[in-house]
Amino acid sequence: MAYEIAVTVNKRSIRAQINTTLTTGSIGSIQCSFTFDEEWEGLVKTAIFQGSDGKTYPILLTQDVCTVPNEILSDGAYFNLGVMGTKDGNVVVATGWAVAQLLPGCYESIAPPTEDIYLQILNEFSSSTAQMEEAAEKVEQCAEEIAESLPDIQSAAQKAAEAAESAAKAKEYQDAAQESASDALKSAQAASEAEDNISTMQSDIQQLASQVSSDKADVSEKAQTVTQLAQQVEETADSFPEVADAAKSAVTA
Numbered sequence: 001m002a003y004e005i006a007v008t009v010n011k012r013s014i015r016a017q018i019n020t021t022l023t024t025g026s027i028g029s030i031q032c033s034f035t036f037d038e039e040w041e042g043l044v045k046t047a048i049f050q051g052s053d054g055k056t057y058p059i060l061l062t063q064d065v066c067t068v069p070n071e072i073l074s075d076g077a078y079f080n081l082g083v084m085g086t087k088d089g090n091v092v093v094a095t096g097w098a099v100a101q102l103l104p105g106c107y108e109s110i111a112p113p114t115e116d117i118y119l120q121i122l123n124e125f126s127s128s129t130a131q132m133e134e135a136a137e138k139v140e141q142c143a144e145e146i147a148e149s150l151p152d153i154q155s156a157a158q159k160a161a162e163a164a165e166s167a168a169k170a171k172e173y174q175d176a177a178q179e180s181a182s183d184a185l186k187s188a189q190a191a192s193e194a195e196d197n198i199s200t201m202q203s204d205i206q207q208l209a210s211q212v213s214s215d216k217a218d219v220s221e222k223a224q225t226v227t228q229l230a231q232q233v234e235e236t237a238d239s240f241p242e243v244a245d246a247a248k249s250a251v252t253a
Contacts, residue, residue: 003033003065009083009095010037016081016098024075025105030068034061034083043085043092050097052076057114058084069114078102 006017022030032047045061049072057069061083072079078101085093146153 003031005030005032005068005081005100007032007034007081007083007098009034009040011039012093012095014082014095014098016100018100021103022073022100023103023105024073025107026073027070028067030073032066032068032081034064034066036064040085040093043087046084046086048082048084050080050082052078052102059114070112071114073102074108076102 004018004020004022006019008015008017034045034047036045045064047059047061047066049057049059049069051057051072053076055071057071059066059069068079078099080097080099082095082097084091084095
């Protein structure tokens, strides 16, 4: 929001930036916003307006904003603006004056008088008290709602704990499954190696079988040869008597 008068306060120095033409008769329509440095933190701030007639009108700041008093805008060619800060009812900081020019307006209005500063303080106190009471009611209401929600909260906490426990168990199952998968992979690798070994052994067995078959055939052939030789030896032995008789006859003759 753009205010008609933007006031900057640095320690006890004050500077007013006028953002519009200020005219008399502008009752209740001139707003002032204030920006303070850290020296003003924690102080109750009051704007002091002084008309061209020398009369002053204090206005209690609410959130560092206030409206120019009606009396200041009734007539005159200028007004002065300052700020004071108080703490525990004592004046702590006071600035000098900033000057704002006033031009004659086209309308002269009769405005209600500005509230006395003490009445402003009372009103502010009443407003703050009402806000505190409202805040207290809200706190009490929240406390009741929390008390009503406490069983649900406890149930939710229990469910959360159970969910955490289930998650931990799921993690254990996941680790076990990963370990089983690793063991299965190792078993598969071992089975593959065993299969390769079996294939090698089968190949060796086939080679041995072929060799045995070959050796068996060779043995069979040699057995036939031996049989033939045995027959020949047997035939030769059978012919020995005849040869002996012939030799005997020859000798006798």
